[in-house]
Amino acid sequence: MKLTLHVWRQKNAQDKGRLVRYEVPNVNEHMSFLEMLDVLNESLIEKGEDPIAFDHDCREGICGMCGMMVNGKAHGGHKGTTICQLHMRHFKDGDELYLEPWRAKAFPIVKDLAVNRGALDRIIAAGGFISVPTGSAPDGNAIPVQKQESDLAMDAAACIGCGACVAACPNAAAALFTGAKISHLGHLPQGQPERDRRSMAMVEQMRIEDFANCTNIGECVAACPKEIQLEVIVRMNRDYIKGALTNRPTSLKGDSA
């Protein structure tokens, strides 16, 4: 099939950026979306034109590196699918597609379709962990976990940190991402001691990073390739309120070793 692409081209963070039109003939239905872009890039290189920059690595839907808006939909808008796992059989001959990067104040553009998502790492560094030293853990079965709780923890832990939720959100909130981590650890006995402080620290970091507040619109859930559920945000808010009401202001991080 033959497609027409309008791709956001922006040399670097300072450049203004604009949409550029490309024709892609010979698209095969078995190609992934990124393979279709590879083929376009090869032809651009042959012509001596700068290939389109986009982030990707595993191409298996698990590393969270890829991501772009296709016709206004994060990851192309197919349920539970990252853009690297989206195959061209979902498109038709003659389709016209608009490819744009994630847009959020907290995600500065690097080049073309690649953005900087370092803010998500800093949210984790603020408290998205269990403080446990290496090598002194008790036997694994000494901490039994109810299967149901462990399954719920896993559901939330499946977040790949891609940032689609932020890009899809009209407010550019990172609540689904942060809520997912808080839920993952909050469903486990190991996560209890730091639970309230964890949510306070992470929510505070979201503010520092310029992510806006969640107003429960739910676009994030529709965009999330790992189908993380809105309940994680509810959980985050509950832990946060509980923490805010009952905690003394202490640092979660503790003393440095």
Place this chain on the structure above:
Amino acid sequence: MELKSNVPTGPIEQAWDKHRFDLKLINPANKRKYNIIVVGSGLAGGAAAASLGELGYNVQCFCYQDSPRRAHSIAAQGGINAAKNYHNDGDSIYRLFYDTVKGGDFRAREYNVYRLAQVSVNIIDQCVAQGVPFAREYGGNLDNRSFGGAQVSRTFYARGQTGQQLLLGAYQALERQVGLGTVKMYSRRDMLDLIVINGQARGIVTRNLLDGKIEVHLADAVILATGGYGNVFYLSTNAKGCNATAIWRAYKRGALFANPCFTQIHPTCIPVAGEYQSKLTLMSESLRNDGRIWVPKNAGDKRVPNSIPENERDYYLERRYPSFGNLVPRDIASRAAKAECDAGRGVGPSGLGVYLDFADAIKRLGKHKIEERYGNLFEMYERITGENPYEVPMRIYPASHYTMGGLWVDYNLMSTIPGMFVGGEANFSDHGANRLGASALMQGLADGYFILPYTIGNYLATAKPGPVSADAPEVREALANVTNITNRLLGTKGTRSVDSFHRELGKIVWEYCGMGRNATGLQKALGLIPALREEYWKNVRVLGSNEEFNQSLEKAGRVADFFELAELMCLDALNRNESCGGHFREEYQTPEGEAMRDDDKYTYVAAWEYKGPGQSPALNKEPLEFKYVHPSQRSYK
């Protein structure tokens, strides 16, 4: 060069404890005076950086992705082994050790493997404590499953996302240290050279992928944990960015490269669909627990699978290996699939595929149970192929997956360059000629959490690396080397893209140094590769400049190194006149078509030493001793 493996003597059961006791310690207050560079943030690098930061060292950690959480360890699906014997099915540290030595076809170091089996137990505890959501049974205890090459159930897993969850555990521990300031994380950095001063590893040169700045980072010790080099085949199960650059450039600075030809071909990948294809996708080996592998009995039978009656199917693994059946180790399963396809019984459009069928398991356990066990893998398969594996059998074919070769290290995981340590898939150490399933994750975390933190302390305490200056001539030389390579790639201004070269190189390596090798083919490859490399340096087209985000330039440097590595792989394969594990030399097989080792001549680690541009590398041998598990013909019948 004399290879000192520093393997302890004495009873193997006590060797690591005793060795650990003998290692020198550093006073906690002094630790922060030492700088340690960790290149890589996967299971090995992430765990090492987090543990060293926690101990109080000043750590700088590097990765080429935008976040440490994206290291390729994240893609591992199946599971991680540990000798917990929770199921009382006869497992023990000794049995895990035994299976691993045997599985590696007696080309691994016994003492290393024993240590790996020993610390495997702590790994699970550590990860549970971090909140890794391992699968549980209804009573709340950890669940297990079994994997190829083992008859006990010792594989721990987190749905089909075990690597992801283990990596997130390490990443969270790492980010905790970043928050505390003990670790500084440098993302989107490519390590392009190693700095060696007075014979010691003292730093690295990196390119900031965002703006092209070439940077120098100095330290008292360097750890490379940069993963495997399977992308030399172009099509592999590895992520697109996986590369050999860091270890290759360290090799050129004096680190020996061990067993480069030992690559693992994984039997259960989705077959190649077309020329445009950019990678291959693995279907977890755990599928072989319930899936049955078969091909039609008659060559050229093109009927749809469900209309081929039972008596016209050949469940060839169950037939040939009755005691392990579909769970034979990967090298054996891969070769068996190739043999069926070579004989014309392959399925799918290309004829390069065999069926992995769940119909029986669905009948026995119900669709729900299968969905619970493998749901996300089935979805992944359907997304890629457009076929529903609950209804038609999956099609699978072997693909390059893991590299057992890597930089040579001693028992302390130190390379032949003092102060440079290598962990995880980047070193050669524990898997011999074949890696059993679920043991790479175990090795990465063992190295990172439980081995490197001890052995590095000992190095720093004994070698006492003094201060170095950023003006040292060695630093300037390394900088100039990196700038030269970059300028050369940008200056060539040829006509062919980097990818087109990489694809062509990959085909050569797969054809002649892939699942089967023979002397004639390897000699042929040793002619083709240098010729293509020469063309590369004359005709590659890399657009743009260094001072920008330039993904073609990133790739160009990596492919340049793959060309050189590919040649070394073929040389190594040609030197080893025997078959073992992932190295199948067609000339050396038993009448039944199984790999035939030559223990008298090849019970050694082949460690190659760089001798300068245009020179043949020198072969050094580390003899291997088997005091506990006596080499025998591997049989899974």
